[in-house]
Amino acid sequence: MxxxxxxxxxxxxxxxxxxxxxxxxxxxxxxxxxxxxxxxxxxxxxxxxxxxxxxxxxxxxxxxxxxxxxxxxxxxxxxxxxxxxxxxxxxxxxxxxxxxxxxxxxxxxxxxxxxxxxxxxxxxxxxxxxxxxxxxxxxxxxxxxxxxxxxxxxxxxxxxxxxxxxxxxxxxxxxxxxxxxxxxxxxxxxxxxxxxxxxxxxxxxxxxxxxxxxxxxxxxxxxxxxxxxxxxxxxxxxxxxxxxxxxxxxxxxxxxxxxxxxxxxxxxxxxxxxxxxxxxxxxxxxxxxxxxxxxxxxxxxxxxxxxxxxxxxxxxxxxxLCRGKHKKTRRPILINNWEGTYFDFNGEKLVSMAKEASELGVELFVMDDGWFGNRNDDNTGLGDWTVNEEKLGCTLKELSDRIHGTGMVFGIWFEPECISEDSSLYRSHPDWALKVPGKAPVRSRYQLVLDFSREDVREHIYSQLCSVLDSARIEYVKWDFNRSLSDIYSAVLPADRQGETAHRYVLGLYDMLEKLTSRFPDILFEGCSGGGGRFDAGMLYYTPQIWCSDDTDAIERLKIQYGTSFGYPVSAAGSHVSAVPNHQTGRVTPLSTRAVVAMSGTFGYELDISKMTAAEKSAVKEQIKDFKKYYFLIQDGIYHRLTDPFTDDRYCAWEFSDQDGRTALVNVVNTRTAPNPSTVYIRLKGLCSSALYRINGGQEQYPGSALMNGGLPLPVPSAEYESWQFYLTAE
Missing domain, CATH: 2.70.98.60 (alpha-galactosidase from lactobacil brevis)
Known part of the structure; x- marks a missing residue:
């Protein structure tokens, strides 16, 4: 009992x-x-x-x-x-x-x-x-x-x-x-x-x-x-x-x-x-x-x-906790256009990116911010969820059909909780934003927040989103939220209930997500709040994955993903390969290392593939094949932290093993090179002590007990931020 x-x-x-x-x-x-x-x-x-x-x-x-x-x-x-x-x-x-x-x-x-x-x-x-x-x-x-x-x-x-x-x-x-x-x-x-x-x-x-x-x-x-x-x-x-x-x-x-x-x-x-x-x-x-x-x-x-x-x-x-058809099925490998184009795109540019990505094996194309209203920068347009056909040069359905024609499925970005003062919605309903009467509101990212504690506000936004999602074939939605709440005051609550607004806002958000995910059960919803600003168990109930961080630098991501792993599964963490020099840090890391790090998440790309060399494109093809090969081991396997990036400044290592310990994937990133280095040994976990393992298909066999107690000697890095993946299979 x-x-x-x-x-x-x-x-x-x-x-x-x-x-x-x-x-x-x-x-x-x-x-x-x-x-x-x-x-x-x-x-x-x-x-x-x-x-x-x-x-x-x-x-x-x-x-x-x-x-x-x-x-x-x-x-x-x-x-x-x-x-x-x-x-x-x-x-x-x-x-x-x-x-x-x-x-x-x-x-x-x-x-x-x-x-x-x-x-x-x-x-x-x-x-x-x-x-x-x-x-x-x-x-x-x-x-x-x-x-x-x-x-x-x-x-x-x-x-x-x-x-x-x-x-x-x-x-x-x-x-x-x-x-x-x-x-x-x-x-x-x-x-x-x-x-x-x-x-x-x-x-x-x-x-x-x-x-x-x-x-x-x-x-x-x-x-x-x-x-x-x-x-x-x-x-x-x-x-x-x-x-x-x-x-x-x-x-x-x-x-x-x-x-x-x-x-x-x-x-x-x-x-x-x-x-x-x-x-x-x-x-x-x-x-x-x-x-x-x-x-x-x-x-x-x-x-x-x-x-x-x-x-x-x-x-x-x-x-x-996670629900819906996507919680266990293999999720598509995506490319998001944000860091590749920011607001500077049109339909032709997006289709061109999709064609090149499709040829490499990418399965989902995501159109990020800038496709709606009068939205060519982050100062305008939020709240006006109507397709800017002039900018795209076509309808959303036509764009979606062309993306699907490349062999990919199509996704789209929304930020439904926020509103720009320069928007038709704000000019019509300024009282729909959270703000204190008689006080100029606090701006953040030059935007305000809609009062999602109000059912009428939610119903209006819900109707707009449904209209967009019904107008084309859309298989993925990225739900973003890019500021904190301030001036927490609802125009419809009496004075003695204003203290309820913040909690009612969250209940309203959950109500909206419940209605949308029920109305569109085939769409994969990904949560986001400027990256990881709302990476919590509450959101996982509605969105089975969350964009882990706006920092896409592979070396910075080692610590972010390490900390995330203590309370949340890898399958929940959105992680992408981005361009170098990295947009957040300026750091240059090898494409292979960026992929190794991004594979410890939902996996995708966030760059302009047309700017990649032929060798890089060939590498991307292999990365996608590898991720598909390792997918269920990564997403459903047992996660092992092998090193602590906060205390070990030379290497970061982690491992996935299957439930019976017969298969494992060990990932290692060199984070600091040094002259005349000593040998580093990584002790593995989760293997069968008596089983013999081959590493990356090699002829040599190693007992599980040896790899877990003696360890695996790492190669000497030949370049800064080099990485390795060791795929172990038991005989």
Whole structure:
């Protein structure tokens, strides 16, 4: 059983394949968190909680004179502001009288077969034949005006436990949620590190690992999107945990807007983790009889190190988060015209690029920004989703038909959430943009943001997009979003509900994506936000791949893709070969190296093929053949990080192995050349110890045990940024 309940003790034990999660309602009704870690025989772990009388840690009235009982030191499942717990709380409610004190006690529970879903929000789901269980624990305040329903999805085989909550107003007066987190998790002891992923535009998901220290450490976003700057995925790891050994916990937030993850190491040497919607732009009014649904968080634990933790998320997100026909089928190898032409193109230029790309084996041509409205630079036209036939020299259908005539399928770029002031839509509906009355708005990229919290705005944009997508054969859509939210104000919400705008915006985005992906189930949608500014699990529910970064430099991408791999599968990461000198860094790298790096993603090209030499075109043909050969090993295989590009400045190496370890692809990039170099040995992973392997079809055979323990000696690089691929097959 995935859920084991001792009704007499009010003890709830959740079991996955390799972990146990437990909580207990104590004699005063507090729902205590008693254990999360390696799978154990079901047992009441509350013996680990030792109470004491600690100064300035108050006691709830219901505990009488028991001064050793304090919410300030107890490990709790869903903590409340104003309850005497001074650590970061999961819930803060501002009541009609202005007070903000809530104490929740256990009320009831129920279980359901299967995995819960959340209306209007992304959530992990079950495929046919898969099993899971749901536990719902209800807490209430003493006046019974608030009920909090805590949802736990126990996906035993996936090794994932999900958490969500529904906060219900059962009173007669409205209240305002000022903080409603998805996850509250307390650890009684242990020396641990917090791993987060920071960055900026064109340098996303850079790994940071620091010991938990007294005080609060946090990562979050108030930009209206999960952001380039921090990612809604965190890891808590033992201080000695490494890739292949040690305890580690993952916390992934299935949400694409503002988020906050906090870790506090408190006065009792305990650690609290909270994760959820950032309270900075959040204040949600809940009327009597209404409820608020908190987004989902996905938790995972392993004692086998960071690689094992990543594999749990990779498998779960490939199989139980991404949806639609494209989640498992081979996706087409594409070419995007953006870095090849920017805004300077017409239909003839695009068809010419498509013909040359098709001859090399590219399968999908993507027309990027500049095809609509009065759009010849990034200052105009957003919001006017009508085809600029004068610029193209033809209709969209005619262009699409000509692209298909080359043997390729056709894709198109949109940025539906934004609007240019120089557009017909803005001149007609200036109130549709997010902006504060009487204040000049903050511009970014010379554009504003449409109020997607409004159904009328979404319906107008949806109608425009459908008109375009219905007018021609279009097999791919790149959905972009190129600025952060500011001036967050909706013209249709009253003053006491303006704090809902940012969250309602995200719900509106999800509503739009759900309608579009349902209306056009054959189209492959790729998410994008200036590259990786919205690379999160929430978006993967609607778009099975996301443009990993606007930085296409192969050497910079090593760190970006390395950081991304901790929480997200390779199949989700859009990655392309671009021209050199690179447009972002000016760096020159070999075409072969650019391809090796881009193959650890969805794979494609972003350049003008007509400017390539005959030798380069011949190389592209071979690269495409190789990627097709390795496709399912890369996209569905087990990913192994062999080196750390943040600590090893000479080589970056990673590997894909199949599920039984009989086949593997090892990728290595030389990142710094040196004179008179010593030999470097890369220890491989995931092979069968007793099997004999050939490398790139050679005659020599190597035992798997030798390659995993002795390693593979690397060639001496003959040029800067040289790369190698080693394809291993077992006899």
């Amino acid at each position: 995935a859920i084991i309940i001792d009704e007499q003790k009010k003890l709830f034990t959740l079991q996955t394949k390799s972990s146990t999660y437990q909580m207990k309602a104590d004699k005063y009704g507090t729902l205590l968190h008693t254990y999360y870690g390696a799978k154990i025989t079901p047992f009441d772990m509350s013996y680990l909680i030792v109470n004491g009388d600690h100064g300035f840690s108050g006691n709830p009235y219901r505990a009488g004179n028991e001064r050793t009982y304090s919410p300030d030191t107890l490990p709790q499942e869903y903590s409340c502001y104003g309850s005497g717990d001074f650590r970061p709380s999961a819930l803060k409610i501002r009541r009609a009288d202005g007070s903000a004190s809530t104490e929740l006690v256990y009320d009831s529970y129920q279980t359901e077969d299967g995995k819960y879903s959340l209306e209007g929000l992304p959530a992990l789901y079950l495929n046919e034949g898969e099993q899971a269980q749901t536990l719902i624990i209800t807490l209430k305040d003493e006046s019974d005006t608030v009920r909090v329903h805590l949802y736990y999805g126990v996906m035993e085989e996936a090794d994932i436990i999900t958490r969500a909550a529904v906060i219900e107003n059962t009173g007669s007066q409205p209240f305002h949620l000022e903080r409603a987190m998805s996850l509250n998790l307390d650890f009684l002891s242990g020396s641990r590190d917090l791993i987060t992923f920071h960055g900026k535009h064109a340098m996303e998901r850079q790994l940071t690992r620091n010991p938990i220290h007294p005080g609060i450490q946090s990562a979050g976003s108030t930009r209206g999107a999960s952001s380039h700057h921090y990612n809604p995925f965190m890891i808590l790891a033992g201080s000695d945990t490494a890739e292949d050994f040690g305890d580690c916990y993952g916390f992934s937030f299935l949400y694409s807007g503002d988020f906050l993850g906090e870790a506090e190491y408190d006065q009792m040497d305990q650690t609290r983790i909270v994760l959820g919607i950032h309270p900075g732009n959040f204040n949600f009014k809940v009327e009597p009889g209404a409820a608020f649904t908190v987004p989902e968080a996905a938790l995972a634990y392993t004692s086998d190190g960071l690689s094992a933790l990543s594999r749990i998320y990779h498998n779960a997100y490939r199989n139980n």
